[in-house]
Structures are given as C-alpha cells and as structure tokens.
Amino acid sequence: MDSPDFPPPLLLLSLFLSLALTLSAAYSPTPPPPNDTHTLTLFRLQADTHAALLPNWTGHDACRSSWFGVRCSPSGRVTALVLPSLSLRGPLDPLSPLDQLRLLDLSGNRLNGTISPLTNCTNLKLLYLSGNDLSSNIPAEVSSLRRLLRLDLSDNNIHGPIPGDIGSLIRLLTLRLQNNLLSGEVPDFSASLINLKELNLTNNELFGQIPEPMMKKFGEKSFSGNAGLCGASPLPACSLVGSPPPIETVPSNPSSMPVTNIIRPGQKHPKSGLGPGSIAAIVLANCVALLVVTSFIVAYCYSRDSGGSHSKEGSEGKRRSSSVSERRVYANNAGPVDSDGTDVTDRSKLVFFERKNKFELEDLLRASAEMLGKGSLGTVYKAVLDDGSTVAVKRLKDANPCAREEFERYMDVIGRVKHLNVAKLRAYYYAREEKLLVYDYLPNGSLHSLLHGNRGPGRIPLDWTTRISLVLGAARGLAWIHEEYSDTKIPHGNIKSSNVLLDKNGAACISDFGLSLLLNPAHAIARLGGYRAPEQAETKRLSQMADVYSFGVLLLEVLTGRAPSQFPSPARPRGEEEEQALDLPKWVRSVVKEEWTAEVFDQELLRYKNIEEELVSMLHVGLACVVAQPEKRPTMAEVVKMIEDIRVEQSPLGEDYDESRNSLSPSLATTEDGLTGY
Incomplete structure (x- = not known):
C-alpha cells in the first residue's frame, strides 16, 4: 500500500502564515478616530507661543472643555474653528488632520506659509483667511474642497497664477x-462657477484680456487695480501684441533661440530709428542748453533781488517764516495750498507700508479736501483722490520738533501694526515744517458720536448688541497692542470714545495708536485727551495699566450713556447738576454704593428685556478696570476674556447659521474686510 502524499513542510508553513494573517485582519479592531484635541494643541503650541491668546485651551478634550472658538459635532469631531483677530502666528500645517471641519475663520491674524495643508480638510464650506501673511501660490489641490461655499484669501502675500x-x-x-x-x-469661470455671486480680484498683478462673460457678470470693479488687464471700457483696449506669445518649440542652443518682444497693455511698441548713441547725444545737448538757460535766469533774479531794498529783509524773512509754519495743506474745498519757502530737500515722497494702492504726494496735494475735525495732535482732512478713492489725512501740529530719524523710527512702530481692530497707518510724509499721516477713510464715525450725538426725540438709540460688539472689538485691539509690545511696554496713551472708529461694516477700530510717542512723556499727559488714570497725576507717564483704566472709563461711558464730564450728583434729584463735579468712575461707585444701580444705566438700554444680568456683569468689568491701584487692575487680555464670557454665556453663536446667505464670518466683530482708521 502506497503511503499518502503529504504536502512539503514549507508549503504547510505558508498556508499557516496566510491563514494567520487573514484571521488577524478579520478580527483586528477598527483604528481609533483622529484626535482633534491633539491636533488643536499642536496648532496652539505654534500659534500662541505665550499661552496668552487662548487661555482656556486646557484639558484633554477640546469639545467637552468648550475651548474658545471651537465647535464640535455630537460625535466629538471639531467642525468649526473661529479665531479671528488674535495675532496668532505660524503655519497652517497642524490643522491638516481636521477633516470634519466645516468652518475655519482665522482672518486678521499673522499666520504664514501656504494654504496647501487645508486641502486635506475636504468638508470645508466656509474658509476665511484674509489679513494674514500667507504666501506661496494657490495650489491646484484646492479643487479637492468641493463643498466650499465661500473662499476669502484677501490681504495676504499670495502670488502666482x-x-x-x-x-x-x-x-x-x-x-x-x-x-x-x-x-x-x-x-474664465463663468461656465463652471454658475453660483458665484461675488468675485474680487482687485489690486493684484494680473494682466491680459478679461474674459467677456466674466466682465459682463461681475463688472470692472471686480478687476480694478491690475495695471496689465485690458478689455471693454473703461479698461484699455486689448491688442494682439498685448497677448502672451504662442508656445513654440525652440532648439536647445541658446544662440539660435528666437527673440520675442512681449508687449503688455500700457507698454509702448518698440520703434526702429535712431540708435542709442544718437539719442544719448541729443539728450546731452538738450541738458547742456537747459543748464545754460537756467544759469542766466538764476543770475538775473539774484541781481534783481540784491538790488532791492535791504531794509525789508528782516520783516520779509519773518513773514516768510510765518507763512511756512502757518500754511495749510488744504483750504476749505478748494484743494491744497502750497507755499513758498519749502526746502527742496524736504519735499520727500510719501512712504507707504504696503505695495498696494500707492499714489504720489502730488496726487494727494491735488485732491479735493474737507476738514473733518481737530484732534489732540492735529487736524484731520478727508481727501478725495483723482481716481475716486478717499483717504483720511492727519496733519500733525505737535510733532514738528521731531527729527526725521526719530520720526521714521516711530512710524515704523506704528506702521507694522496689523490687526482688524486697530487702525492701520497707510503712509506718512515727513518735512521739517510738515508731517502727514495717511489712513483709509472710515465713513461711519466714532463711538462717541453714536453714543452722544442727537440725543432726544427722533434719535435712533445705540442698541445693546451693537454697544457690546464695539466694546469687545476695541478691547481686542487694545489687548493686541499690549501683547505685541509687551517687552517695550508701549501703551496706546489716548483711549477715548472718539478714538474708537467704525469701519464700513460697523466693526470697531482703535485709532491714534503710537502718536503719543511723538511727544515728551510729561507733555503727552497734558496734551492728549484720553481718560487719565489717577496715578498719572504723580508719575506724569503713560503706561499700559493706565490704558486699562482709560478703557474702564470707556466701558462705563457705554453703559451709562454719559460722557465722562456729564453726570448728575447721586445726592441730588436726577437732572440737577452737582456743584462740584466728580469723575465718571467715582459717580458710578457712589450710585452703586447707595444701591441705586438701576440709576447707573443708560435709559436707552432699560427698554431691552432680559439683559439685566449682562448689564451688571459688564458693570463689574468696568469697575475692575478703574480701581485706583494699577497693580490690581486686570490686563487687557483678561478684560477681553471677561467680556467674551458674558457674551458666550448670554448670547452664544448660533449653531444653525445659514451657510449660503450669512455674512462672511459669524464672529461678533465683522472680519469681512481689513480695518483701518485715523
């Protein structure tokens, strides 16, 4: 009987290993879900190095611990991250694993790098990254974000096509x-992006012809600020020479490559004619002739002046000096008035802090102008340039002794400010007798005018939601200043309601930051009109803790509806003026001490229901800021947190926002556009 054939040992071993691997794969547990808390922690370690911007990002679970700006799904995945205007830094790479993210709002920070890591977040619907320092190009992989409804990458340094x-x-x-x-x-996106309602490509370096369907749908305003673009009027007409050259195969030998002149719109055609040597000779001859004529004219004028009466030199010199120091850059609505006596070396150009939206000093001097008002450091004008854009120009009157080097150093400090709630300096001009600061014009006035303007019948009251939004925006801006300049302890120095301006979307901007640097510290206390802390009477110095006190007075002003110099005595009937005025914080404390707290609040606020707790909580924040001892006051970062806690507790952000119709950001202070002021 033959013995059965058994498989060789090697084959048995292979079958065993295969079966083991199959069983292992069949019964292996499912991989754990991504740890979004760990992802956010890595982001925070890079973006918030001092652990001061996101103080409640602690604990082992971002969703259960209700981290600021974080919203989660019932399954514990992060679906929204809303952190605008916090001065966060670093790249976006740590956020790449957040594949369940629907909303990302990081506008108005200082993030850098590229947006490529976010192409992994394929569930994104709303992406707001405006006002950062992002660079590189827009990756082709952006096409993976197929659920995207709104994409805002404006005000960055993104380049490429x-x-x-x-x-x-x-x-x-x-x-x-x-x-x-x-x-x-x-x-040409007109055929594919049929749902696109808003397109803004302004102020880039685009060139060539705008596709006709795109121009027809979105209009010229969507493409302005690109000198190389052409198309229908009012853009320059396109020509064949303005089109990019066709792609052609060229030999590898560089000497045999064809020479191609690419002429874009706005450039002149090359012309044949005189050679370089002939042109140089003609130019040189003209220059010599002009020099000779100019010399004769100067000699003639000098001899005529020297032959005149020398007795008038003293008085004429005084009058000339007076006219220079008193000359006005703008005369009513008739435009600028230049004067004689300006040193040619002082005719410097405008110095811009960004390459975008530049113009010449002559354009500014030609602009029609209107005086908006006089502040503690100078006069502010509204100037309309020839291209229709509007700027605000502050003509400084108290910084004339400041040397150029010192002035430029201070302007660099002010000019590098980049926060949506701090007015951004756009450009400046320095001359010995003239110093100008240029800002974007903000048409919606100030918090002071909204609070105190036209009170009485027919006035539209400033509602509670708007007040708290403006206060929170101003607090964020001031907190950012204190954090950004924590080492040098540079204060704002002039916090008051007239320096809280509103951008076109109604968000608050703190203006006049850094101008206190132009004054002697002792003089700054006397000349600046901000709300003064009690210790400044002795120290004669500005400080960040004095800023906190000033902000507290501002907060009490918003709650009471009264300017710091307007309030009745708590010991007298309402409406009767006190013989000896108290300051606003003392008046509020005295009313609260007498348990007349309801008498503190603005009557316009008492018509709202169910906000009593919010009013009292906000009053406690204001009183904490105005304590007499500077060391007992909270920092502005802590003030922001206290205000945010009141808002989040009483009026949380809606969970079911309309993604297709709502504003670009659900944040309290609108982050839709960059904010600048004056």
Missing part, C-alpha cells in the same frame, strides 16, 4: 483674492 482648478468648486458663492500678488491671466 489663479489656478483654473478653482473652476471645479461648483458650489462656490464668494471668491475673494484681492490685495495679493497674483499674476497671469484671469481664468
């Missing part, structure tokens, strides 16, 4: 790429 892959984002409603360094031609 606009990728045609954006055309695959068929749900897109808003595309904002303005104020970058984008180049190349404008892609």
